[in-house]
Amino acid sequence: MPPITETGQTTVLLADDDSFMRSIVANLIRTTLGCEVALAVSGRDAIDRLGARAPAVSLALLDFVMPEGNGLEVARSIRSGLGRVPRDLPIAMLTGRTDVELVRAAMELDVNAYVVKPVTKETLFARLERAWTIPFDLKPAEIYEKVEIPNPWGPERVRKPAAPAPLPSPPPGPNPCEPAGRSARVETRIADLAPGVILAAAVRANATGSIILPAHIRLDRALIARLSDLAEMGMIPPVVFVIAARPEG
Numbered sequence: 001m002p003p004i005t006e007t008g009q010t011t012v013l014l015a016d017d018d019s020f021m022r023s024i025v026a027n028l029i030r031t032t033l034g035c036e037v038a039l040a041v042s043g044r045d046a047i048d049r050l051g052a053r054a055p056a057v058s059l060a061l062l063d064f065v066m067p068e069g070n071g072l073e074v075a076r077s078i079r080s081g082l083g084r085v086p087r088d089l090p091i092a093m094l095t096g097r098t099d100v101e102l103v104r105a106a107m108e109l110d111v112n113a114y115v116v117k118p119v120t121k122e123t124l125f126a127r128l129e130r131a132w133t134i135p136f137d138l139k140p141a142e143i144y145e146k147v148e149i150p151n152p153w154g155p156e157r158v159r160k161p162a163a164p165a166p167l168p169s170p171p172p173g174p175n176p177c178e179p180a181g182r183s184a185r186v187e188t189r190i191a192d193l194a195p196g197v198i199l200a201a202a203v204r205a206n207a208t209g210s211i212i213l214p215a216h217i218r219l220d221r222a223l224i225a226r227l228s229d230l231a232e233m234g235m236i237p238p239v240v241f242v243i244a245a246r247p248e249g
Contacts, residue, residue, distance in 0.1 A: 013062075050074075064093055
């Protein structure tokens, strides 16, 4: 459920230059979540509304592709502390595209959730509730400032929708730096991941093989939630390789 604010009302910033989609999503937010909606039609408009003293925004739902500053540029501004909103403001990206470079930049900006168009009531509720309730580790502002934002207006790489999602290749043999017999690499469904496990192999995009998340990252609830979103979008395989401790003896 949305967080309770001092005024008793929760406001979601919805930024999308498509008036039809903006109307549909705003209505879903109001009827499904009972939230007020502040509307923005461009990146610059979104930043202006985030800087306003009222109403206080509890979550930003941003379209990837907008004029005068795209959604990722708005997200970078939030995470870098440029404005009156907290740097850890929950951010969800609204998109009809699955461009690898855009998603990789969103991961670097610690975007909390992804909502794919066309939007359904069930998906919207699940994604926004997750963005509100699952905490994440906020990095220093200067790290976010250095995130490069790709051009969302560029051509999207064509993918074959009928092709099955390839499974990741098994990682190479044992790491010589690891004590023998102390760990194992285990293939695990993203839906079954537990916080605290460490990736044994990088998570790569189905379409291009580009790295979405590098190996040796310790997964927390927030990262697992984002990987789950990307797997449901068909961007990454439904399984990953993790390092699991072996019992001694």
